[in-house]
Amino acid sequence: MNAGHPNTGQASGATTPASGEAPSNYNIANALTVLRIAFVPLFGWLLLIDGGGDTTLRLAAWAVFVVAMATDRIDGNLARSRGLITDFGKIADPIADKALTGMAFVGLSIIGALPWWVTIVVLVREWGITVMRFAVIRYGVMPASRGGKLKTVLQAVALGAYIFPIEALLPDWMMWIAYLSMGAAVLVTVVTGFDYVAQAVRMVREAKSSTPATDAGAGQHPLS
Numbered sequence: 001m002n003a004g005h006p007n008t009g010q011a012s013g014a015t016t017p018a019s020g021e022a023p024s025n026y027n028i029a030n031a032l033t034v035l036r037i038a039f040v041p042l043f044g045w046l047l048l049i050d051g052g053g054d055t056t057l058r059l060a061a062w063a064v065f066v067v068a069m070a071t072d073r074i075d076g077n078l079a080r081s082r083g084l085i086t087d088f089g090k091i092a093d094p095i096a097d098k099a100l101t102g103m104a105f106v107g108l109s110i111i112g113a114l115p116w117w118v119t120i121v122v123l124v125r126e127w128g129i130t131v132m133r134f135a136v137i138r139y140g141v142m143p144a145s146r147g148g149k150l151k152t153v154l155q156a157v158a159l160g161a162y163i164f165p166i167e168a169l170l171p172d173w174m175m176w177i178a179y180l181s182m183g184a185a186v187l188v189t190v191v192t193g194f195d196y197v198a199q200a201v202r203m204v205r206e207a208k209s210s211t212p213a214t215d216a217g218a219g220q221h222p223l224s
Contacts, residue, residue, distance in 0.1 A: 023086055030089050032075035036096040039068040044103045047163065052111030058165040065163055068100050069156045090141050091133070097152055098126045104159040113162055118186060122155075125193040136200050139207040145199065147192040154185035 046061035075093070079085045105122055108114035133142050161178035164170075 023083055027078075027086070029075040029079040030086065030092065032071045032078070033089060033092050033096050036068050036071045036075075037092075037099055039064055039071075040099045040103050043068065043100065044107055047104070047107040048110060052107075052113065055165045055168045058163065058168075062160065062163045062165075065100070065104060065160060069160075072097060072152070094133075094148075095130065098130060101152075101155050101159060102126065104163065108159070108162050114182070118182065122186060122189050125189050129193055129196045132197065132200055136204055139204050142196070142200060142203065145192065145195065147188065147195055151185065151188045151192050154181065154188050158182040158185040 043061055043064045046057050046064060049057055052058060072093070075089075079089055102123055105114065105119040109116045109119040136142065158178065158181035161181055166172075166174050166178065
């Protein structure tokens with residue numbers, strides 16, 4: 001299974017440590033991932049304060065969101081180019097994304113900018129897949145797929161459009177950009193969710209079929 005996210009798999013041309021040892025979890029790529037998580041409460045406070053009605057605060061929230069999402073790209077590039085891809089990064093990176101985008105979805109619904117059904121559908125898929133990743137981790141780490149990367153980009157664009165105070169600063173017709181991008185993001189989010197489930201099922205089946213049965217416990221995975 002190919003890794004789609006820049007920080008969740010070895011891409012062609014990526015370098016590895018000269019010693020051949022696994023890279024330390026204490027590296028700049030993972031530090032940026034942790035920083036993205038730290039941005040979440042600041043972003044949420046700026047978005048929710050004054051009910052989202054203050055244009056200046058909405059702009060500030062939008063700026064924090066954009067910077068936080070930019071770290072997602074930067075940490076991925078660093079991980080590939082410097083051979084800093086770690087299991088911690090594979091797990092923490094999508095969690096950081098989901099924490100940030102989850103706060104954005106919930107916050108926008110709280111201030112009345114986004115219907116709650118959209119937020120519920122997206123969050124059920126996002127955290128459901130995260131729980132599934134941990135449930136099957138004994139069989140292997142599931143990195144983000146190419147579809148998952150597209151989903152993250154579409155969500156970032158759609159959320160950025162909704163967070164930005166379009167009504168106050170731009171023509172009303174530009175809200176259609178937000179509507180269309182959010183529709184595309186929700187569609188890809190749901191479709192890739194089913195794809196992840198299918199990948200997890202295949203991974204578990206392959207792991208179990210490659211594990212030799214023993215008299216002590218036939219069919220059991222050695223890490224179970």
